[in-house]
Amino acid sequence: ASANAQLANKISELGGVPDIVTRDRANSIAISLSMSVPGYAPLNYQLEVALKGFTYEIALETLTQQNNRHALEPLKYIESRGLDVIYFNTEDRALLRPNWDHNPLETSLAQVPKMYQEPEKLRKRLASCTFYGALNVAPKSPVRLPQSMRPASLPGANGED
Secondary structure (H helix, E strand, O other): HHOOHHHHHHHOOOOHHHHHHOOOOOOOEEEEEEEEEEEEEEEEEEEEEEEEEOOOEEEEEEEOOOOOOOOOOEEEEEEEEEOEEEEEOOOOOOOOOOOOOOOOOOOOHHHHOOHHHHHHHHHHHHHHHOOOOOOOOOOOOOOOOOOOOOOOOOOOOOOOO
């Protein structure tokens, strides 16, 4: 959802960050992943969504690649800490602040201009991910309650009889 600029909608659909993080008694949700790039160092992506009052903030978001082993720091495509956002501009070959209306409730990965082929592949792969929630199978859950059985020749549009 974050790579499609749908993070706010998905978080709302799941009950909001306070509901999500209290399941594990945490203050934030973080993911970190790496995508291999043939002939180069892997792309590393980190995202941390933290509670902020009654809403959330993207506390940390980075997209980096360590192609030069001797460099002290990797190449930063995106570095976002709260409202402080910088991205690598291919024309200027420098880290710049966005010159557009940046939405702080969506990831920078979904908002920055299309840069290079490999970061764009990462964005597309993340956008194609699907979330499958756990099915409640407690003794009194709707799945376990008696349901009427009736004959049907074909399933309905939504899988119903």
